[in-house]
Amino acid sequence: MIPIENYLVLSATLFSIGLMIVVIKRNAIAVLLGLELMLNAANINLVAFNLAHPERLDGQMFAVFVIIVAACEAAVGLAIILQAYRVFHTAVPDSISTLKES
Amino acid sequence: MSPDADIAYWIVAASMIVLLAPLASGILSALIPVRYSWLVSLTASFMLLVAVAGAVVLVSNAGLHDTRHFSTAWFTLGGNEIAAGILVDKYAAVMVLVVTIVSFLVHLYSAGYMAGDASIRRYFVMLGFFTFTMLGIVLSDNLLILFMCWELVGFSSYMLIGHWMELPEAAQASRKAYMMNRIGDLGFIAGLMIVYRKAGTFDISILASHSLQGWETTAALCFFLAIAAKSAQFPLLTWLPDAMAGPTPVSALIHAATMVAAGVFLLGRIHFMFPPEALQVVTAAGLLTALTGAAAALGHFDIKKILAYSTVSQLGLMVTALGMGAKDAAMLHLLTHAFFKAGLFLAAGAIIHTLHQVQVSTGKTYDVQDIRNLGGLRKAMPVTFVVFVLCGAALSGIPMFSGFQSKEAILSHMLSGQGEWSLIAAFLFLLTAFLTIVYTFRLIWFVFIANEGRQWGNIPEVPFVMRFPMIVLGLASLWWIVSLNPFSFSGWFMTGRATGSATMISIAVVITALATSFLFVRKKPTPTGAPGILTNTFYLDNVFGALVTRPVGHLSSLCVRIDRRYIDGILHGAAYAQVTLAHIVGWIDKTIVDGIVNFVARLASWLGAFVRTFQSGNIQMYIFWAGMGLLLLTLYIVT
Numbered sequence: 001m002i003p004i005e006n007y008l009v010l011s012a013t014l015f016s017i018g019l020m021i022v023v024i025k026r027n028a029i030a031v032l033l034g035l036e037l038m039l040n041a042a043n044i045n046l047v048a049f050n051l052a053h054p055e056r057l058d059g060q061m062f063a064v065f066v067i068i069v070a071a072c073e074a075a076v077g078l079a080i081i082l083q084a085y086r087v088f089h090t091a092v093p094d095s096i097s098t099l100k101e102s
Numbered sequence: 103m104s105p106d107a108d109i110a111y112w113i114v115a116a117s118m119i120v121l122l123a124p125l126a127s128g129i130l131s132a133l134i135p136v137r138y139s140w141l142v143s144l145t146a147s148f149m150l151l152v153a154v155a156g157a158v159v160l161v162s163n164a165g166l167h168d169t170r171h172f173s174t175a176w177f178t179l180g181g182n183e184i185a186a187g188i189l190v191d192k193y194a195a196v197m198v199l200v201v202t203i204v205s206f207l208v209h210l211y212s213a214g215y216m217a218g219d220a221s222i223r224r225y226f227v228m229l230g231f232f233t234f235t236m237l238g239i240v241l242s243d244n245l246l247i248l249f250m251c252w253e254l255v256g257f258s259s260y261m262l263i264g265h266w267m268e269l270p271e272a273a274q275a276s277r278k279a280y281m282m283n284r285i286g287d288l289g290f291i292a293g294l295m296i297v298y299r300k301a302g303t304f305d306i307s308i309l310a311s312h313s314l315q316g317w318e319t320t321a322a323l324c325f326f327l328a329i330a331a332k333s334a335q336f337p338l339l340t341w342l343p344d345a346m347a348g349p350t351p352v353s354a355l356i357h358a359a360t361m362v363a364a365g366v367f368l369l370g371r372i373h374f375m376f377p378p379e380a381l382q383v384v385t386a387a388g389l390l391t392a393l394t395g396a397a398a399a400l401g402h403f404d405i406k407k408i409l410a411y412s413t414v415s416q417l418g419l420m421v422t423a424l425g426m427g428a429k430d431a432a433m434l435h436l437l438t439h440a441f442f443k444a445g446l447f448l449a450a451g452a453i454i455h456t457l458h459q460v461q462v463s464t465g466k467t468y469d470v471q472d473i474r475n476l477g478g479l480r481k482a483m484p485v486t487f488v489v490f491v492l493c494g495a496a497l498s499g500i501p502m503f504s505g506f507q508s509k510e511a512i513l514s515h516m517l518s519g520q521g522e523w524s525l526i527a528a529f530l531f532l533l534t535a536f537l538t539i540v541y542t543f544r545l546i547w548f549v550f551i552a553n554e555g556r557q558w559g560n561i562p563e564v565p566f567v568m569r570f571p572m573i574v575l576g577l578a579s580l581w582w583i584v585s586l587n588p589f590s591f592s593g594w595f596m597t598g599r600a601t602g603s604a605t606m607i608s609i610a611v612v613i614t615a616l617a618t619s620f621l622f623v624r625k626k627p628t629p630t631g632a633p634g635i636l637t638n639t640f641y642l643d644n645v646f647g648a649l650v651t652r653p654v655g656h657l658s659s660l661c662v663r664i665d666r667r668y669i670d671g672i673l674h675g676a677a678y679a680q681v682t683l684a685h686i687v688g689w690i691d692k693t694i695v696d697g698i699v700n701f702v703a704r705l706a707s708w709l710g711a712f713v714r715t716f717q718s719g720n721i722q723m724y725i726f727w728a729g730m731g732l733l734l735l736t737l738y739i740v741t
Contacts, residue, residue, distance in 0.1 A: 019725075019729055022722070022725055023722050023723075023725055023726045023729070024722070031722075093721055093722075094720060094721075094722075097719070
């Protein structure tokens with residue numbers, strides 16, 4: 001049986017990569033991608049910890065919920081990005097600065 | 103009212119009038135506007151006439167035989183009551199009469215002499231005030247008020263001698279007179295303190311019956327110092343000739359009635375306080391003064407200076423007489439001297455006044471007071487000549503004139519005295535009388551008679567307002583002012599008989615002196631002087647300069663040096679220290695206090711700038727920092 005540490009390392013690595021993408025990438029779509037990656041890292045954790053209690057499916061249920069929420073979030077996020085792109089002709093959040101002074 | 107109370111009432115009232123009329127004259131002169139300056143001489147003369155009337159009433163009521171004393175409480179000091187009042191005895195009564203009459207005549211004369219003077223109002227103010235203060239001395243019954251008036255006389259004379267203060271010599275002379283009198287005042291104050299400490303009163307009539315418990319001589323000498331300064335006795339005599347820088351009527355007043363007479367009068371007033379030893383000092387000083395003054399008068403060329411030294415000499419004779427106890431004779435000489443010396447000065451003033459006008463009209467300039475420039479004025483100014491000769495004859499003590507009688511009175515007293523001391527005094531007295539005749543003859547000769555050829559042109563006599571006082575004083579120099587018998591001094595003022603020898607010796611001296619002086623001056627076109635040691639009264643001024651002025655000068659320059667070096671040094675050091683301290687404090691303030699404040703401010707702004715860098719507006723940076731924060735928090739919790 002694969003020890004749980006391997007899962008956790010994978011999850012942490014994925015989370016870190018996602019976070020890095022969120023922080024570094026300038027395009028909003030890429031940022032969304034990073035977010036998905038982080039959510040999935042959390043999902044791996046949830047499923048991995050479910051191994052401790054195989055008789056119950058709480059972890060997997062949570063993972064399914066997260067996937068649903070992630071899908072919704074991606075839909076809303078993409079819609080917003082699309083609308084923003086229409087208005088501002090860019091998908092880079094840093095360039096959208098009409099609220100900022102000067 | 104009883105007759106006595108009636109008389110007392112009249113005496114007090116008359117005294118008040120006599121005292122206040124000159125003061126009122128002074129005040130009135132000050133109040134009259136400048137535009138009506140000419141009015142001043144009228145009002146002042148009128149007020150003095152009122153004073154003369156008051157004096158006549160006073161004398162006729164007081165009589166010459168009683169001493170009358172009225173006093174009232176003045177103020178209380180602790181438990182001691184100081185009284186103020188008037189004391190009228192024979193001498194005071196006569197003195198009041200003399201002062202008011204001479205002062206009135208001088209006022210009248212001044213109306214002509216000072217006409218057109220720019221500061222005539224101040225002149226008459228001070229003249230009235232001068233008379234008032236002198237009358238205060240004469241009438242006062244206690245030494246304290248007398249001292250106040252004494253000081254005020256000094257002040258008035260200072261103002262009057264320095265009337266033409268724009269002339270440096272007048273300013274100098276007035277200062278000198280004042281300073282010399284200050285020296286005397288020192289003696290007066292010391293005497294007052296002794297008297298009050300030992301006798302507990304200032305009242306002259308009470309003092310007469312009090313003993314000073316061993317301090318008599320000291321007190322007497324202190325008072326004599328004051329008297330010597332005021333009456334120009336040796337060695338404090340040099341101010342009087344210098345005082346000639348003042349207007350001539352003022353000289354007449356100072357010399358005859360007000361200033362120098364005050365000293366002699368005071369000496370007579372407190373004569374009872376002088377023990378025999380002090381009287382010897384008085385006599386010696388008087389004789390020395392008389393001789394010095396007469397010798398100096400012999401050598402000078404300035405007509406007013408000659409008269410001034412003659413006053414010094416005559417005052418010396420009076421003081422000598424008082425020193426020998428001849429109070430009546432001394433006072434009689436004071437009386438006759440007042441009239442003939444005032445007459446001489448007014449006549450001299452007439453010459454100066456007229457010749458000044460001549461100078462102005464002809465444009466020539468020469469010293470009109472120098473007898474070498476005069477001569478032959480007999481024809482040009484006959485009235486002045488006659489007055490001058492009358493008064494000069496009285497001064498010389500020629501028979502038929504008042505001076506003869508008063509000098510005879512003094513000489514009789516001296517000759518009747520015991521011991522060689524009175525004989526020496528009598529001899530020196532006669533020597534002075536001899537010199538007096540010589541210098542008077544010299545003066546009259548070179549002013550009026552010599553150089554008859556000198557062309558004076560058409561000189562006008564002085565106006566009537568000036569001639570009248572001269573004539574009055576000339577007539578008052580005749581014998582009848584003393585007694586109806588021209589060879590006896592025994593009259594209304596004093597009684598006694600001249601010792602036969604006194605009369606004979608006097609007449610002999612007069613004749614010899616007249617002959618000598620006539621032979622001496624007969625062939626000379628110009629007067630000759632005398633050695634400097636005589637004309638400068640033994641270089642007294644230089645002695646004072648060496649003994650007093652120079653040490654005082656050294657002392658003051660020493661004080662200046664100490665002041666500069668040490669006191670200023672301390673002050674400057676303190677100032678520098680303060681400035682240095684201020685600099686240090688400033689540095690601390692700037693660097694440390696301001697430094698802390700600035701540091702805090704800079705730190706805050708730096709911190710703000712640092713913190714601001716986190717809020718760049720970049721969402722991804724926020725996320726980064728949030729992630730880092732989360733990481734740190736996790737590490738903190740885990741470890």
